[in-house]
Amino acid sequence: xxxxxxxxxLARTRAAAQRVGRDPAExxxxxxxxxxxxxxxxxxxxxxxxxxxENRSHELVAKAAVLPDDIVWHFVGTLQSRKVREVAPIAxxxxxxxxxxxxxxxxxxxxxxxxxxxxxxAHEEQKHGADPIAVDGxxxxxxxxxxPIAGLMLxxxxxxxxxQNRHWFRELADMRxxxxxxxxxLVELSMGMTxxxxxxxxxxxxxxxxxxxxxxx
Numbered sequence: 018x019x020x021x022x023x024x025x026x027l028a029r030t031r032a033a034a035q036r037v038g039r040d041p042a043e044x045x046x047x048x049x050x051x052x053x054x055x056x057x058x059x060x061x062x063x064x065x066x067x068x069x070x071e072n073r074s075h076e077l078v079a080k081a082a083v084l085p086d087d088i089v090w091h092f093v094g095t096l097q098s099r100k101v102r103e104v105a106p107i108a109x110x111x112x113x114x115x116x117x118x119x120x121x122x123x124x125x126x127x128x129x130x131x132x133x134x135x136x137x138x139a140h141e142e143q144k145h146g147a148d149p150i151a152v153d154g155x156x157x158x159x160x161x162x163x164x165p166i167a168g169l170m171l172x173x174x175x176x177x178x179x180x181q182n183r184h185w186f187r188e189l190a191d192m193r194x195x196x197x198x199x200x201x202x203l204v205e206l207s208m209g210m211t212x213x214x215x216x217x218x219x220x221x222x223x224x225x226x227x228x229x230x231x232x233x234x
Contacts, residue, residue, distance in 0.1 A: 019057050020064035022231040023048065026214075030225065033218035044218055047091045049210075049228030051076065055083050057232055062088065070112075070226055074100040081107045093226050095145050098122040105129040112170045112207050112226070115147045117158055124162035131167040132159070133207050136192070138185055139174050146172065149192070156200050168205025168223070169193050179213035186220035193221075 026046060034041040049070040050058045058069055062085060071077040072094025081090060092108040101122035104111065109130040114120065115137075123129050134155060137146030147155055152169075159166050169192065173185040186208050197203045207224040209217025214225040 018233050019048075019053075019061040019231055022233065023061055023064055023066055026227050026230050029215055030218055033215040037219045039218070039221075043223060045224050047093065047207075047224055047226045048231045049093060049226050050080070050232065051094070052228065053232045055080055058084060058088075061231065070228075074103045077107055078103055091224075091226075101126065110167075110205075110224070112224075113145065114155075114166065115145050117155065120155065120159050120162055120164055123164045129164070131205070132164060133168045133170045133205055134159075134166045135170040135172070136189060138171060138188055141174060144172055146170075152192070152196070156196065165202040166200070168203055168207060170207035170224075172210075173208070173213070176213075179216045182213050183216050183220060186217050186222065190221040 030044055030046060031041040034044055045068055047068045047070040048061055048066055051072045068089045070091040070093040077090060077092060089109045090107050091110045091112060092104050093112045096113050096119060098118045105126040111130060112133045113135045114132045115135045135146040136149060136152060137144055138149060156166055169189055171185060171189045173182040176182055189208055190206055193203050193206055205223050206221055209222045209225040211227050211230040214227055217225055
């Protein structure tokens with residue numbers, strides 16, 4: 018199942034990139050494996066995939082301990098500051114930085130992966146993410162702490178039609194472009210999931226987080 022799903026997502030990603038004149042190699046597919054066990058992850062790994070995403074620290078730790086060392090782990094879920102010491106040595110990319118306390122916690126770690134700032138563009142109360150007006154201050158704080166931010170991440174509203182999220186993806190891409198003149202480390206755009214990743218790719222996503230389309234429901 019995983020190999021077939023992965024092949025299908027790869028084909029759709031390539032087509033979406035080519036529709037807007039992008040190089041498909043600019044887009045990394047993060048196979049979100051939060052609902053599956055090590056054997057299913059290994060099946061995707063044996064099909065050639067290397068980027069996997071987890072949203073709970075204890076599952077990340079447990080799976081990383083039994084799976085190949087060359088897997089590139091992404092942490093894509095809400096993160097508590099007290100869990101940073103568990104995640105920092107394992108996650109190559111953390112997609113969900115959204116507050117000062119998390120920046121401070123990573124600043125205390127001897128080593129960690131790349132950090133992305135999650136932005137709540139739609140101001141949804143039930144979702145995490147920094148308010149857009151707080152982004153510049155968090156970037157300045159990250160620089161003060163020596164933990165540069167490598168990009169922006171978005172979880173847009175749940176919608177029936179993926180096209181309804183196009184403007185959110187475009188807004189995040191525009192925000193990244195505007196900020197990059199002062200913050201050149203901002204190169205990544207983590208946006209797009211199973212239901213809307215093709216639209217996200219068309220709007221500039223460099224990282225897409227896809228679970229169901231690869232592993233099934």
